[in-house]
Amino acid sequence: MTRRLTDCTDLPRDVQRPGYDRAAHGIGILHLGLGAFHRAHQAVYTDDALAAEGGDWRIRGANLRSRELPEALNAQNGLYTVVERSGQERARVIGAHGAAIGGDPAAVLRAACDPAIRILSLTVSEKAYGIDRAAMDLDESHAAVAADLARPDAPAGVLGIVTAALRTRRAAGTAPFTALCCDNLPENGALLRAGVLGMARRRDPDLERWIAENVAFPATMVDRITPAVTDRTLEDAAALTGHRDLAAVETEPFSQWVIEDHFPQGRPAWEAGGAELVGDVRAHEAMKLRMLNGSHSLLAYAGQMLDLTYVRDTVDDPDLEPLIRRHMQAAAATLPKAAGIEPDGYARALMARFANPAIAHETLQIATDGTEKVPLRWLAPAADLLRQGGDVRAFQFAVAVWLAWLSDLAQRGEAPNDPRGAALQDLARQAGDDDAALLRGVMGLPGLMPAGLAGDEGFADGVIDRLGAIRRNGLRAVMRQELAA
Structure with a gap:
């Protein structure tokens, strides 16, 4: 049987390995959310940083609920393989991680209180925070938030743990860590700050003031396509490194x-x-x-309806590919005119990345958490475009595709993978064939529809027309109508 990856002593010469003495560098980062994206992104940058300039900046990773990945990492002394897929697969072993924590919120809280931790970073997904973006405050109906408000000394949710750790550090006279959100959320630093301050305010207004004055919440933008780990990922990692690796991850060259x-x-x-x-x-x-994220959501829902398994299949579809480009152009029209961004070049690069034949990124993986993603990726830019007097047809089409997909799921007795999945299923079932009722019901969910769209009958009519046409004639026919128009 192939030996487990536990050290770097007998790796093939073409496998990149940590360019530093791991034992010489202490832990300085606690990271919540040990998913594939973190392992292919922030941990890789940290590995490069350690090789370049050293420092006590290795990572202690943690999952609040699941144990499987932390246990796999611990069995491998924190080592794992990143398989980079393009024309030719390349393997790299990452050494930035130390001992990991899995399924033990109390241990995570203790780690966050350690004075050696100077950065607490997070990739826990949009739905895990429990923040009301409109109010920039806690969402007290969120299960983890409600539990942590009830038991602030034994938190198990993200905001509860971050707030309790800062409270403990303040009492001990320990400098606060920097809280670094790396999830796909607009102004993610400000959003995390608002959630933590909201949690602190409900417990101790003095703590809220101290956090506001002393804790940094930098904003970030992260980008690297990282498909879900499959058996093939693990098989290829073993073939490239000569070692069995149960924490391996695959990704694209771009980052x-x-x-x-x-x-x-x-x-x-x-x-x-x-x-x-x-x-x-x-x-x-x-x-x-x-x-990127907006067009990803469009191609995911359309891909699911057209039985296109992978992202690469969607950009190979002669009807869908130009509509993905159209969506990017509509989104680009809403962007600020700022130095350092070039939307046309970015769009070209995105299409090339999506078409990468070596990346098996499933549309089903992307077609999740629509109620968290659609407001930010489609509805907010649509509202901006309306204010500018622009053409919002691309966003009307996208919303119609999402609603048609929800309706199809409900007809099969299925709920979407979404924090409001049961509510979406009920709304689609109750609406039946009534397109306007489905739109009203879904967009009436709290927090979905921005003010700039809520009362716009023209936007709603455009969605309803397309939704009805999709349900009568099929998505393929409507896509061709969109192209002809």
Whole structure:
């Protein structure tokens, strides 16, 4: 049986390995959310930073609920393989991780209180935070938030743990960590700050003031297509390294990380791995969220309806490919005119990345959490475009595709993978064939529809017309009508 990856002593010569003595560098980062994206992105930049300039910046990773990945990493002394797929697969072993925590919120809280931790970073997905973006405050109906408000000394959710750790550090006279959100959320630093302050306010107004005055919440923009790990991922990692690796991850060659450079307790030299340290992330963030993530959601729902399994299949479809480009162009029209962003070139690069034949990124993986993603990726830019007097047909089409997909799921007795999945299923079932009722019901969910769209009958009529046509004639026919128009 192939030996488990536990050290770097007998790796093939063409496998890149950590360029530093792991034992000489301590832990300085606690990262919540050990998913594939973190392992293919922030941890790789940190590996490069350690090789370039050293420092006590290795990572202690943690999952609040699941144990499987932390246990796999611990069995491998924190080592794992990144398989980079393009024309030829390349393997790299990452050494930035130390011991990991899985399924033990109390242990995560203890780790966050450790004075050695100077950065607490997060990739926990949009739905895990429990923040009301409209109010910039806690969502007290969120299950984890409600539980942590009830038991603030034994938190198990993201905001509860971050707030409790800062409270403990303040009482001990320990400098606060920098809280670094790396999830795909607009102004993610400000959003995380609002959630933590909301949690603190409900417990101790003095703590809220201290956090507001002393804790940094830099904004970030992250980008690297990272498909879900499959058996093939593990098989290819073993073939490339000669070792069995149960924490391996696969990804594309492209990677981007734009970071607001505000770290009072210091940071790794992430720029050594190509990170961009800037004063304001917002223009980059908007471009990525609206162009990449927005078109990703469109191709995911359309791909599911057209039985297109992978992203690469969607950009090979002669009817869908030009509509993906159209969506990017509509999104680009809403972007700020800022130095450092070039939407046309970015769109061309995105289409090339989506077409990468070596990346098996499933549309089903992307077609999740629509109620968290659609408002930010489609509805907010649509509202901006309406204010500018622009053409919103691309966004009307996208919303209609999503609603048609929800309706199809409901007819099969299925709910979408979404924090409001049951509500969406009920709304689609109740609406039946009534297109206007389905739109009203879904867009009536709290927090979905921005004010700029809520009362716009023209936008709603355009969605209803397309939804009805999709349900009568099929998505393929409507796609061709969109192209002809």
